[in-house]
Amino acid sequence: MKQVYMDNAATTKMKKEVLDEMMPYFTEQYGNPSSIYRVGRESKKAVEEAREKVAKALGAKAKEIYFTSGGTESDNWAVKGVAYANKDKGNHIITTVIEHHAVLHTCKYLEKQGFEVTYLGVDEHGLIDLTELEKAIKDETILISIMYANNEIGTVQPIAEIGKIAKAKGVYFHTDAVQAVGSVEIDLENSDIDMLSLSGHKIYGPKGIGALYIKQGTKIHPFIHGGSQEKNRRAGTENIAYMVGLGKAIEMATADIDGHNKEIMALRDGLIQRINDKIDYVKLNGHPEKRLPGNVNFSFEFIEGEALLLSLDMVGIAGSSGSACTSGSLDPSHVLLAIGLPHEIAHGSLRLSIGDFNSEEELDYVVDNLAEIVQRLRNMSPLYEKVKGEK
Amino acid sequence: MKQVYMDNAATTKMKKEVLDEMMPYFTEQYGNPSSIYRVGRESKKAVEEAREKVAKALGAKAKEIYFTSGGTESDNWAVKGVAYANKDKGNHIITTVIEHHAVLHTCKYLEKQGFEVTYLGVDEHGLIDLTELEKAIKDETILISIMYANNEIGTVQPIAEIGKIAKAKGVYFHTDAVQAVGSVEIDLENSDIDMLSLSGHKIYGPKGIGALYIKQGTKIHPFIHGGSQEKNRRAGTENIAYMVGLGKAIEMATADIDGHNKEIMALRDGLIQRINDKIDYVKLNGHPEKRLPGNVNFSFEFIEGEALLLSLDMVGIAGSSGSACTSGSLDPSHVLLAIGLPHEIAHGSLRLSIGDFNSEEELDYVVDNLAEIVQRLRNMSPLYEKVKGEK
Amino acid sequence: MYTEKVMDHFTNPRNVGEIPDADGIGEVGNAKCGDIMKMYLKIEDGVVVDVKFKTFGCGSAIASSSMATEMIKGKTIKEVLALTNKAVAEALDGLPPVKMHCSVLAEQAVKSALLDYSKRSGVAIPELEGFEPDEDVHDHEEHEE
Ligand SMILES: Cc1ncc(COP(=O)(O)O)c(C=O)c1O
Ligand SMILES: Cc1ncc(COP(=O)(O)O)c(C=O)c1O
Numbered sequence: 001m002k003q004v005y006m007d008n009a010a011t012t013k014m015k016k017e018v019l020d021e022m023m024p025y026f027t028e029q030y031g032n033p034s035s036i037y038r039v040g041r042e043s044k045k046a047v048e049e050a051r052e053k054v055a056k057a058l059g060a061k062a063k064e065i066y067f068t069s070g071g072t073e074s075d076n077w078a079v080k081g082v083a084y085a086n087k088d089k090g091n092h093i094i095t096t097v098i099e100h101h102a103v104l105h106t107c108k109y110l111e112k113q114g115f116e117v118t119y120l121g122v123d124e125h126g127l128i129d130l131t132e133l134e135k136a137i138k139d140e141t142i143l144i145s146i147m148y149a150n151n152e153i154g155t156v157q158p159i160a161e162i163g164k165i166a167k168a169k170g171v172y173f174h175t176d177a178v179q180a181v182g183s184v185e186i187d188l189e190n191s192d193i194d195m196l197s198l199s200g201h202k203i204y205g206p207k208g209i210g211a212l213y214i215k216q217g218t219k220i221h222p223f224i225h226g227g228s229q230e231k232n233r234r235a236g237t238e239n240i241a242y243m244v245g246l247g248k249a250i251e252m253a254t255a256d257i258d259g260h261n262k263e264i265m266a267l268r269d270g271l272i273q274r275i276n277d278k279i280d281y282v283k284l285n286g287h288p289e290k291r292l293p294g295n296v297n298f299s300f301e302f303i304e305g306e307a308l309l310l311s312l313d314m315v316g317i318a319g320s321s322g323s324a325c326t327s328g329s330l331d332p333s334h335v336l337l338a339i340g341l342p343h344e345i346a347h348g349s350l351r352l353s354i355g356d357f358n359s360e361e362e363l364d365y366v367v368d369n370l371a372e373i374v375q376r377l378r379n380m381s382p383l384y385e386k387v388k389g390e391k
Numbered sequence: 392m393k394q395v396y397m398d399n400a401a402t403t404k405m406k407k408e409v410l411d412e413m414m415p416y417f418t419e420q421y422g423n424p425s426s427i428y429r430v431g432r433e434s435k436k437a438v439e440e441a442r443e444k445v446a447k448a449l450g451a452k453a454k455e456i457y458f459t460s461g462g463t464e465s466d467n468w469a470v471k472g473v474a475y476a477n478k479d480k481g482n483h484i485i486t487t488v489i490e491h492h493a494v495l496h497t498c499k500y501l502e503k504q505g506f507e508v509t510y511l512g513v514d515e516h517g518l519i520d521l522t523e524l525e526k527a528i529k530d531e532t533i534l535i536s537i538m539y540a541n542n543e544i545g546t547v548q549p550i551a552e553i554g555k556i557a558k559a560k561g562v563y564f565h566t567d568a569v570q571a572v573g574s575v576e577i578d579l580e581n582s583d584i585d586m587l588s589l590s591g592h593k594i595y596g597p598k599g600i601g602a603l604y605i606k607q608g609t610k611i612h613p614f615i616h617g618g619s620q621e622k623n624r625r626a627g628t629e630n631i632a633y634m635v636g637l638g639k640a641i642e643m644a645t646a647d648i649d650g651h652n653k654e655i656m657a658l659r660d661g662l663i664q665r666i667n668d669k670i671d672y673v674k675l676n677g678h679p680e681k682r683l684p685g686n687v688n689f690s691f692e693f694i695e696g697e698a699l700l701l702s703l704d705m706v707g708i709a710g711s712s713g714s715a716c717t718s719g720s721l722d723p724s725h726v727l728l729a730i731g732l733p734h735e736i737a738h739g740s741l742r743l744s745i746g747d748f749n750s751e752e753e754l755d756y757v758v759d760n761l762a763e764i765v766q767r768l769r770n771m772s773p774l775y776e777k778v779k780g781e782k
Numbered sequence: 783m784y785t786e787k788v789m790d791h792f793t794n795p796r797n798v799g800e801i802p803d804a805d806g807i808g809e810v811g812n813a814k815c816g817d818i819m820k821m822y823l824k825i826e827d828g829v830v831v832d833v834k835f836k837t838f839g840c841g842s843a844i845a846s847s848s849m850a851t852e853m854i855k856g857k858t859i860k861e862v863l864a865l866t867n868k869a870v871a872e873a874l875d876g877l878p879p880v881k882m883h884c885s886v887l888a889e890q891a892v893k894s895a896l897l898d899y900s901k902r903s904g905v906a907i908p909e910l911e912g913f914e915p916d917e918d919v920h921d922h923e924e925h926e927e
């Protein structure tokens with residue numbers, strides 16, 4: 001059967017070029033970078049070259065890049081590390097209700113440890129209100145953590161403005177850019193971002209590697225203590241192969257963001273239009289313009305997302321409903337609720353996220369099947385029955 | 392030039408069988424295990440099969456095994472997770488002065504956060520004193536963290552007895568078994584161990600993956616918060632390939648521990664004897680019997696370890712001096728100082744750790760070169776000069 | 783981690799040994815820190831005509847000693863006094879930051895030997911007045927918290 005993978009916001013398939021660069025570090029180049037003999041020195045060199053690539057892709061200095069085990073660890077480190085290191089200054093953190101759980105659950109945990117957290121709401125498109133942010137800052141505020149772009153609805157926040165506000169108030173600013181890297185131009189040197197999280201597997205690199213950018217001079221505790229790797233700030237024997245893979249992946253993802261976005265957006269806009277044309281009672285979630293190039297998120301009234309996903313899977317189409325990273329939970333997505341969707345509409349959401357391996361022709365297959373499936377499920381739905389009756 | 396890798400305690404070369412099992416998860420099997428479509432379900436299955444293998448190798452239940460990014464994260468999680476979850480009960484932790492930095496630096500950090508830590512000393516062979524341990528336990532003690540086997544001198548602690556003491560006193564017992572797995576039979580179900588750390592890259596698996604065994608019912612906080620992976624206890628998109636690799640690696644490493652140890656010990660004992668025979672002013676560090684099968688650690692008087700390592704590297708031999716995991720620091724090893732070596736003797740230490748890929752013939756090469764190098768460095772040493780003068 | 787020059791001087795150290803009838807001997811460092819450097823000078827008419835060293839220490843300590851001996855051989859006392867650890871490190875095409883103290887040791891070993899010469903021979907070296915080699919010149923990498 002045809003397989004159409006449309007869940008690139010959950011994870012991506014690794015690019016061949018990335019895997020090829022990693023392979024030597026699974027075989028002959030196995031030395032521990034901390035050691036002084038040849039095979040160790042070569043590993044060290046590979047790690048530092050990968051770090052350079054990450055730095056270059058973000059307009060940062062190599063010494064500001066720290067490798068982690070993924071976006072989640074980066075988020076945990078940034079938020080907890082700053083919280084604990086600055087608790088003599090204050091105990092207040094500002095974030096948003098639509099963050100990824102990696103930030104949200106970390107904040108919930110910190111609340112139990114005596115920190116106070118303000119969760120900013122968002123408007124119907126998923127944007128925060130800058131005035132509200134400014135008002136939320138108080139003397140005790142030590143950190144603002146606001147995601148660059150949302151993983152579910154794709155909304156991109158006004159990061160430059162947020163940075164300016166944070167800087168003016170002398171508060172650290174962390175942004176979870178896991179979804180933004182490769183889709184948005186990022187130039188950290190000319191930004192007011194103090195910390196930025198990213199992850200390899202969202203940009204055609206391996207799963208289980210990420211990085212945290214920490215601007216020089218930022219007061220932050222290490223999160224994982226131990227050996228002196230990563231300049232004494234992130235302990236643990238280096239995952240050389242994945243670091244190399246992340247370096248290659250980010251290099252490729254940022255080589256021509258504009259050109260790349262144009263292609264992806266053409267597919268995205270075509271998909272949105274065709275769904276709008278072919279299926280009624282649908283609603284596009286997220287911001288109409290300020291959204292990630294590959295993100296399509298629709299609510300289909302009267303039906304439930306899991307049933308939709310299962311039906312799509314039966315014809316080989318992979319999508320997601322709510323956050324794929326957390327779909328162990330069946331609660332309607334906290335992001336969709338935050339933009340004001342009623343529960344029943346939130347439940348009927350479908351995210352199709354377009355990636356580098358998708359083609360125009362696949363989208364035809366998706367739309368045809370989707371229309372059919374939605375109709376079939378609606379025919380089973382007592383809610384739809386009522387609406388039909390009213391018509 | 393001939394290359395002889397004798398630093399298997401620092402890291403090992405991945406076995407081909409391990410890499411082979413991992414490969415599909417770098418290519419077609421890239422689905423996110425949290426998702427419900429086919430390629431996601433297959434990833435989920437692979438993760439759970441890997442977890443079964445880890446559990447089986449340790450005599451544990453699969454649901455007691457949590458994947459982490461390595462031994463260091465496992466140690467951080469166990470120690471911090473128990474500390475924070477039980478701080479209403481007490482704030483006292485007991486560990487030893489010879490732990491890996493992953494435990495030691497974590498404890499130092501917790502001291503700054505208001506915890507109290509007792510660091511047990513060790514005897515000249517690196518063994519703790521059980522009576523001393525018992526005496527150190529007080530009402531406020533919530534955790535004992537003592538390593539199974541030491542990474543530098545190979546000494547194996549009386550883990551069963553420590554477990555009994557901990558259990559009798561109602562204190563949690565964590566052991567860092569990163570060096571022990573594959574060399575010591577471990578049967579967690581019939582043990583008093585509450586938590587156990589292990590790492591993939593010490594047993595011919597990948598670098599950047601580990602596991603923490605958490606006995607059912609243990610009160611411990613998550614360490615990395617976020618998505619609901621690992622039953623809500625360790626967030627982050629799963630590193631499926633490495634989990635599969637760790638499963639295969641531990642399966643192979645524990646298939647026939649006795650037979651395997653016999654072979655490795657034959658090599659080790661031969662190496663120890665030949666060094667003793669050929670070179671004077673040497674001292675074997677660690678316990679004569681209770682030591683890891685592959686560990687050889689000698690001090691060579693009058694010379695310094697780094698010079699020794701560099702010289703060995705020039706003839707293709709890879710060894711380590713002090714802990715290779717932390718050799719960014721130039722301080723003499725805390726372990727060698729703890730067993731009572733004077734600073735200058737600790738400086739002249741060399742660890743040669745034997746692994747599955749080493750051969751008898753390689754050892755000949757090592758001993759011949761080592762004898763020559765030690766002599767050359769001694770001829771340059773003002774300390775040796777004095778001894779020669781006295782003779 | 784080390785330059786080719788360092789490795790060259792480490793593997794083929796120049797002027798290793800002792801001078802039995804040395805005019806000045808300097809010993810600095812201590813075994814506790816893993817480094818002792820001992821310099822022997824032969825001085826004629828205010829010129830270092832021969833120099834030998836022995837070192838207990840790491841690769842960069844051995845290379846620094848070797849380089850220092852090359853740099854002072856045949857030089858006048860005044861010229862020798864001008865030798866700095868930075869010059870030694872530069873002559874080796876650089877040392878890793880954590881290893882700079884090894885070159886400090888080399889500078890101090892030379893000065894100690896000169897001081898010894900001055901005491902023994904009665905030749906005053908005013909530049910060395912108050913010179914005392916540091917016991918602990920170790921300056922390890924910054925630990926960021
Ligand atoms: C916005 C966002 N932040 C954080 C993460 C977590 O990253 P990782 O899966 O690498 O832990 C994800 C995806 O899982 C994400 O989409
Ligand atoms: C005893 C011990 N504990 C912990 C670790 C850390 O494990 P990892 O390198 O996987 O972080 C090591 C080795 O590095 C070790 O030898």
Ligand code: FES
Pocket residue numbers: 330
């Ligand atoms: S309908 Fe089954 S989970 Fe709600």
Ligand code: FES
Pocket residue numbers: 721815816817838839840841842843881884
């Ligand atoms: S002799 Fe101490 S590091 Fe060079």
